[in-house]
Structure formats: structure tokens, C-alpha cells
Amino acid sequence: MRSSASVGGDWYWLTRLDWTLDRWRKYLDRPGVETWVAWHRGTPAGYIELEGQADAAVEIAYFGLLPDFIGRGIGGYLLTFGMGFSAMAPVYASAVSDKFAGRNLGTILGVLDLGFGLGSALGPWWAGWMFDRYGSYDAVILGVALGVVLTGVGLATATRRGD
DSSP states (O other), rough: OOOHHHGGGGGGGGOOOTHHHHHHHHHSSSEEEEEEEEEETTEEEEEEEEEEEEEEOOOEEEEEEOGGGGGHHHHHHHHHHHHHHHHHHHHHHHHHHHHHHHHHHHHHHHHHHHHHHHHHHHHHHHHHHHHHHHSSSSSHHHHHHHHHHHHHHOOOOOOOOOO
């Protein structure tokens, strides 16, 4: 796959250079493997590959930028996204169930998943629009950070009702 060679070529990432397209498909179709590509004005800038482990941990298997995009600040955003995304899955269901256990837990998790789905659908569009308008992802990162803080405050102040 070109992304592995293009991103890792200068760093001697040799392990996947001989993989066929079929082998790539089989690898990427495995449960727990996710590859996220960073785009800059319609051009792939780099990627982060996350791989779920048996103990519910998530490993950052590969992370890197194409040479033309090194030093532009994109790597920090991509790595922050990857670490946040990989940390969310194992933690969120247990944190929610600790706070809201009981007969409404399924509904609460469903509403949260709906929110994640809407954010996943609209977030990239919003981030791209903000970048096109302001030439930076700074406002997007601040907006997401504010959302995380507000969610944390909401969860910290939520009270658990009896079952």
C-alpha cells in the first residue's frame, strides 16, 4: 500500500512493502483495526493506524506523515485524535455504566452512541469548513476540547438515581 511506503520510506518501514492488495484487505478488514487518514486540502497528509488488543487496550500500530507535511502542525492533531479515539472505546461504556447503572443504561448508551454517530458524520465536515474558512484547525481543536470539558463537568455533577 502506498501510504505505508510513502509515510515510512524515510524511516525504513520495510515490513509491509511486499504485501499484496489482498493481504492489505485481509489485514484491514480484521475487527479492531482502524486506519484514519489526515487530509490537507484534498491531499492525504498522513495516517494513524489503531489496533485493538485482547485486553481492551488499543495500540497505535503506525503513525506518520508524508514528507511534505512534516513540520506543519498536522502530526500533533492526528496523534491527539488517535490517542483520544483509542482511549475512548474501552473507557466510555464502563464509565457510563458506573454512573448510570440500572434499567435505563441501554437507553443512555443508545443516546450517547447517537451523539457519537452525529459527531462522526458532521465533525469532519465542520472541521474542513473551519479550516477552509480560517486556514487552521485551532478553532476545531478548541471546540472539541470545550465539548470534552463540558461533558466531563456534566458527568461529574450527574447524580445516580436508584434503580
